[in-house]
Amino acid sequence: MHTDKKIQATRRSFLKTSAMAMTYMVAGKALMLTPAAARAAQMPMKILSALEVSTLETLCEAIVPGSRSAGIAAFVDYQLAEKPGDALLMGRYLGLEPPFAPFYQQGLAAAHQAALEQFDRPWSQLTETQSKSLIDQMFSDAIANWSAAPASFLFFVWRADACDVVYGTQSGSEGIGMPYMAHIAPSDKWLSAKEQQN
Amino acid sequence: MESISLEDKFDVLIVGAGAAGSLIAAKAVQAGKTVLILEAGPERKLSDLESSQISARKLKWGGAPVEESGNHKIGNSFNSGYGTGGSALHHYAVWLRLHENDFNLASEHGVGLDWPINYKDLMPYYDRIQAEAGISGDAEAEKWRPEGAPYPMPALPVFAQGQVIKKGFNKLGMAVSPLPLAINSQPYKGRSSCLYDGWCDAGCPIGALANPLVTYLPQAFAGGASIRHDSTVSRVLHDASGRKATGVEYFDAEGAVHQVLAEQVVLSAFAVQNARILLNSKSTKHPAGMANSSDKVGRYLMTHPAQLVLGLFDQQTDCHLGATGGQLLCQDDYANKDKGDAFGSYQWLIANATKPNDLLGIATGRADIYGAALDPFMRKAAKHFGQMNFVGEDTPLADNRITLSERKDQFGLPLAATHHSINERTRALVTEGVKQGVEVFKAAGATETWTGPTVAMHLMGGTVMGVDAKESVCDQYGRCHDMDNLYIAGPGVFPSSGAVNPTFTVHALALRTVEKMLATG
Ligand SMILES: Cc1cc2nc3c(=O)[nH]c(=O)nc-3n(C[C@H](O)[C@H](O)[C@H](O)COP(=O)(O)OP(=O)(O)OC[C@H]3O[C@@H](n4cnc5c(N)ncnc54)[C@H](O)[C@@H]3O)c2cc1C
Ligand code: SF4
Secondary structure, X not given: OOOHHHHHHOOOOOOOEOOOOEEEEEOOEEEEEOHHHHHHOOOOOOOOOHXXXXXXXXXXXXXXXXXXXXXXXXXXXXXXXXXOOOOOOHHHHHOOOOOOHHHHHHHHHHXXXXXXXXXXXXXXXXXXXXXXHHHHHHHOOOOOOOOOOOHHHHHHHHHHHHHHHHHOOHHHHHHOOOOOOOOOOEXXXXXXXXXXXX | OOOEEEEEEEEEEEEOOOHHHHHHXXXXXXXXXXXXXXXXXXXXXXXXXXXXXXXXXXXXXOOOOEEEXXXXXXXXXXXXXXXXXXXXXXXXXXXXXXXXXXXXXXXXXXXXXXXXXXXXXXXXXXXXXXXXXXXXXXXXXXXXXXXXXXXXXXXXXXXXXXXXXHHHHHHOOOOOEEOOEOEOXXXXXXXXXXXXXXXXXXXXXXXXXXXXXXXXXXXXXXXXXXXXXXXXXXXXXXXXXXXXXXXXXXXXXXXXXXXXXXEEEEEOOXXXXXXXXXXXXXXXXXXXXXXOOOOOOOOOOEEEEEEEEEEEEOOOOOOOOEOOOOOEEEOOOOOOOEEXXXXXXXXXXXXXXXXXXXXXXXXXXXXXXXXXXXXXXXHHHHHHEEEEEEEEXXXXXXXXXXXXXXXXXXXXXXXXXXXXXXXXXXXXXXXXXXXXXXXXXXXXXXXXXXXXXXXXXXXEOOOOEOOOXXXXXXXXXXXXXXXXXXXXXXXXXXXOOOOOOOHHHHHHHHXXXXXXXXXXX
């Protein structure tokens, strides 16, 4: 039987690129950031409003803990701004046609509305129990007056996006004990375009 | 009026740089023909194939949206690729032969369609292709395997996940064999051997997996074939008689229209887009679309109904190891198609290498686990997860079809609208099969078992081959009945789906096609 060790010993090293990295223009320079780094640097969003960002971050954090700091909002925002066909969101496998932004934004508006109706405050101000309650209701399509794609479908899509940023990276995979074993390793470094060439 | 630029003329013009198109290009240039490949998607290189389930999505279909309806939608965006290598660039390389009993559904069971050929006609082509592209497997252990040369490479190793699940099959008296994969278990023809890291879905950048970038495209380019990327073919052109294809029209990335002329034209743009191009090639000679005097273009669209059985085991499974396509195969029930309420063959692809995220990843199948419970589940599953894939036969139905939509793409071309439903007997086949899979997992000692939804796997049909020009689109070589020099290659020509993965057969048929073309042109 082959062991990880043996396999890793035979591993060839390939050119490093950035699977999750997203390019931002800052002061005329291209910055390559992972979603987590983009969040930490508070990079401006291209599509989502501040309210949409805080709604998405809070609900995703309740579904997949760790997704806020892993940069779920930066990841989704970046992908929504991509050319149709280039967006790397799992929704493209689920029958969503580009552009994906209206699907996400209508869903976030419906989630925001539900928080106001049930708790009289936005998601960012909900207690953990309150956000858990809303998430449970989304999962089972139990929210009345939901005016977007079915809540359970949005839940599924957001959960998948959040799993991408939390578990779909080298560090996320290794964090749960699954060796990543990349051929062409995705970078988790924050690189400027110039540094990357070096 | 749009300006049309008329370009040079080639002996052979190939639409689509995937599995079938690449092979035909290589063989045609080796026979001294001038060849041009037009590919709708972008150029892809091995160095683009990052090991990430997220960036893997960029390899998927990126052309005009495909509309889907029916009770079993075809999942075009997951099931199709785009750019150099086509879907085959990131396919999982499970290369299986059709069985003898797959070729005569109509005459043997009164269901669907017959092929115009039998297994014996294809066997020598399977043998030649496996020697050229390389398959690892154990022909003797595959007790269900039809006659043919043994595999050129020994089977790939079976890791803990496969060993654990195998016990369940054996306890129920069922057999398993190593899964035959077009993946090198040892260096083969200058290509390296597999490292068992399960990144096949993101594309194998080391050449271990027989994708077109390392099999037939290098041969095509070495022989002088040209390729134009970002070139979306819209229609096939013909002469005054209507019987001779003279070339094609295509749009480049900027939307400019071009025409290229050729002696022979091959449509190898995969099942859905081949039919779309033909239907869009309407003219006074071909009022219902080219090669469609039979009204069969677009019909008999098929996809294998597939369903995952998943579970957790006490034993460590190391499910990240191996190939995405799986480690083991079971075809115990393949010979028995007519099961009364249920119809069709099926197989199990066992112990697929699994990643944490993405459509086939660990997390996705358990949407019921979220919040604080998710991370402990993921940690446990990372070590103890196992899965296998039920792949069932689809019954060819005339009403499952590709038509042209009212909606248009960026070039003003009608979108493809697909309709695909499975009938009750196919549904029963899936239900029975999945029930068996759950029993297998229990027998293997799974502490928890769950199943995925029934999904579409592989696309076939839409331009079926047959003997009768009134009942089919093309002949046994893929030549359109209505045309002298227009050929169709790819799984679109299958008159029935069998229950095995189609790409080995796509290669075998494409080899027959190009040899016929070279003999006649
Ligand atoms: C994720 C995945 C896993 C798979 N795993 C397996 C497996 O393990 N075993 C197996 O047997 N099969 C597998 N398949 C199926 C396999 O990939 C296909 O059967 C095979 O690639 C079909 O070959 P093709 O040449 O007909 O089409 P493709 O390989 O898809 O090539 C068609 C090409 O035509 C291009 N094209 C489309 N429209 C146009 C146009 N209008 N103009 C110009 N170009 C156009 C496309 O961009 C594409 O590059 C898998 C597929 C996928 C997506
Ligand atoms: S598992 Fe093998 S075939 Fe698949 S990507 Fe890795 S090296 Fe390539």
